[in-house]
Amino acid sequence: MRTSTPERLPSSASCLQPAPRLRQAASDDLASLLELELACFDEARRDTPAAIRRSLASSRMEVWVLDGLAGRIDGALFLKPVRKSLSVESLAVRPGMRGRGLGHGLLEWAATRARALAVRWLTLEADAADPDLLGWYERHGYQRAALMVSFYGPGRDAWRMRRDPGDPSTDLINR
Ligand SMILES: CC(C)(COP(=O)(O)OP(=O)(O)OC[C@H]1O[C@@H](n2cnc3c(N)ncnc32)[C@H](O)[C@@H]1OP(=O)(O)O)[C@@H](O)C(=O)NCCC(=O)NCCS
Numbered sequence: 676m677r678t679s680t681p682e683r684l685p686s687s688a689s690c691l692q693p694a695p696r697l698r699q700a701a702s703d704d705l706a707s708l709l710e711l712e713l714a715c716f717d718e719a720r721r722d723t724p725a726a727i728r729r730s731l732a733s734s735r736m737e738v739w740v741l742d743g744l745a746g747r748i749d750g751a752l753f754l755k756p757v758r759k760s761l762s763v764e765s766l767a768v769r770p771g772m773r774g775r776g777l778g779h780g781l782l783e784w785a786a787t788r789a790r791a792l793a794v795r796w797l798t799l800e801a802d803a804a805d806p807d808l809l810g811w812y813e814r815h816g817y818q819r820a821a822l823m824v825s826f827y828g829p830g831r832d833a834w835r836m837r838r839d840p841g842d843p844s845t846d847l848i849n850r
Pocket of ligand 1: 715716765767768769775776777778779799800801802805807808809811
């Protein structure tokens with residue numbers, strides 16, 4: 676599903692100047708998305724170029740990007756409706772831009788899209804060996820639902836987490 680209008684990133688990141696521009700990705704964002712993927716994920720967790728290309732071409736996947744300076748992409752969010760859920764397939768913020776609320780804003784945007792699509796759950800998989808990441812998702816209302824053994828490869832487990840998309844007024848702003 677593709678919408679054309681750029682959006683303002685919700686919540687805390689809106690204090691950044693200039694305000695980050697959130698928009699849906701196009702096919703010519705492939706190279707920038709690949710560069711972001713390399714900067715953000717180790718090999719086991721990284722999507723292949725072919726997978727990213729497929730996501731950009733898919734009518735079901737929503738790929739949202741945050742434009743940075745000099746034509747760079749500073750953040751990306753891949754969302755996919757799966758039955759009664761909206762799956763956060765990937766979420767990443769450029770290392771030099773972390774800790775400023777961009778990830779929080781992208782997660783809020785995922786909840787906004789889930790409410791717009793009227794799905795029952797927001798779901799994601801998070802690295803079971805990364806307690807900071809798991810705690811961050813928990814502070815955003817996600818709960819551990821199932822341990823996915825060797826999800827990222829042998830011995831690299833993930834927690835499947837989920838939350839109710841809720842009402843806009845229940846979004847967590849507790850950073
Ligand atoms: C997870 C991620 C998107 C957060 O982006 P961000 O823009 O830094 O997020 P925010 O600025 O909104 O929040 C920063 C918080 O991230 C938390 N955090 C999340 N994952 C973390 C990690 N792996 N290591 C350290 N801190 C992490 C910190 O606790 C920090 O909390 P604080 O604000 O209380 O200090 C970013 O760290 C990232 O791209 N990581 C690599 C890719 C990844 O693991 N993505 C998740 C896929 S499941």
